[in-house]
Amino acid sequence: MRRNGDLLDISNLRVVFDTYAGQVKALNGVELWMNHGERLSVVGETGCGKSVTALSIMRLIEEPGRITEGSIRFEGRDLVSLSESELNRIRGKDIAMIFQEPVAALNPVMKVGAQIVENIECQKNAACGDDEVRTSKRAERAGKSASLELMRAMLGHVGLDWQRTENLYPHELSGGMAQRVMIAMALSSRPRLLIADEPTSALDVTIQAQILNLLNTLVRETNTAVLLITHAMGIAAQFSDFIAVMYAGNVVEYSSVESIFSNPLHPYTMGLLKAVPKIGSAEELQSIPGIVPDLVSPPSGCRFHPRCPHRRPECDKEQPRFEPVQGTTEADRHYVACFLYQNDH
């Protein structure tokens, strides 16, 4: 099957962090792709590399980390090879990001309205800071009032009353309101891809539901693609079209939501689904034996093999290829990296 990622196509992405304890091999050949307007959830446990993947797309991996191999194609352009100033034209404009701690992500000494306006102005000048476009005073004023209008409209879209909100400082906002402000800011530039890194993990369930519903409505209206990073299977199940399961720096399974829940193939995915408690289910919880490996000296071959109940002799020798499952349809796009499903073994 031809893999089609006309918006984003990550191939063989490897990221390492050089630490005193040794080199942490955080991403070990990540494969991930999505089309325009699709909603993809990346799920996995702490340390599996889901946030590093998101930061790599924004090219926000900082020292001591670096991308050693692979490509991140965004609408055909490889983000890995772009210069900082080229990246600044993409960051926030074509690809926007929202974070787990919205209050921490906002500037504490600037009113939220002004922060959104600043962001809009930056995007308008394409490369903020670098080469500010000089315009006449009049044009500038006109531009400024347009930005103000847009800011107020955006606050309205995210369910906030601009008159009450625009003059508040971030510390005066509740977590839910702050995340709404972040969403307003992120979507004000009409990005084609929105990366949401655990956007609701710090919020209560009722607020979480509000924010996710809001996000869902807005991205549907504007046909924005969403890469949602989460550890909660419930959120992934309800808010995405596709799911990628990560384990120890690899995407081990990728598929449509329906297919991954009804027919999980990778032993890690199976274990993960059985470990999630569900309301109204009498099923006993099952845990995955063993612990997450240390990525300074990760297990050889398939990184899941020491914990795998279906382990075969070849599993510790080489890394299984990430391949489409036999008979999967274009709609399901079910891929898995596991020797159990590779016929030549």
Added chain:
Amino acid sequence: MQQGKSDRKDGDTLIHVDHLKKYFEIKKNFYSRPLQVKAVDDCGFAIRKNTVFGVVGESGSGKTTLGRVILRLIEATGGSLTFDGTDLMSLSSQELRLFRRRMQIISQDPYNSLHPRKVVKKLIGEGLQIHFQLTSQEIDERVKQILTRVGLREEHMYRYPHEFSGGQRQRIAIARALVLKPEFIVLDEPTSALDVSVQAIILKMLRDLKRDFALTYMLITHDLAVIDYMADYVAVMYLGQLVEMGKKDDIFLRTAHPYARLLIDSVPPPTPNKQWSGKVLSGEIPSPIHVPSGCRFHPRCPYARELCASKEPELVELQPGHFASCHFPLGA
């Protein structure tokens, strides 16, 4: 209020709480008059021996304060509190010490609840020294026993907390509580800081330990799925008060209070084919300093009527053992 009355005669009651209040005073600045934060406002319930009593609510609902007041880790402002027939409120701190062994707490964050400069043996053995005055050898023995019981090994005895993962630290915290052979343990968000696969291990272990040691738990969490997996009885808290309480099935299947219903409905189910209504509770939990008039939930309640804004509903028994404080309970 009449809550708990039907349980009072019950000989199996371990904890009995009536009209329990905890008000905190805060001052905006030095000169201002103190404001009262009613963190726990008139709560009453009974916990039976060998059951799991789940307390669920959003952040700021007062569930953690409730757990701490029950252990007298913070002093209540008013109300009564008995533990196995003894009035805990009237005990002096010396008398209370005898009871401390029998009631333990396991808190949310295993990174902050373990002393970073004490080895595991010291962390677990300290309580033994205080309560049982054992010799070093006896302590050694007991620590070893309990470590194997919670899935750790003997060699872990001389390590420091930073050498362990989150799940292992929570095991140490559990061992520390269990080694004193308590009867009652408050579990305050015991797995919120852990990944789901580790959470599954810890929850299963807590269940097994409850069976093997005949324990009674008060499980405080915001995670309804965890409550459903663990609890026998459930109390739903909102702004310092219990709005609904009953057997687990009463709460999940015969929900009476609109807040409890909306709380349950706002959890996205982890299966895609089960269509999630996505019914969303509007607004946010109000500040406990300025509690809304009448029913505290009325500004957010989709079913609120005039009466709700003026008259505070009482917690009444709808069915035997099933309480709710709502003027217009669902399904009535």
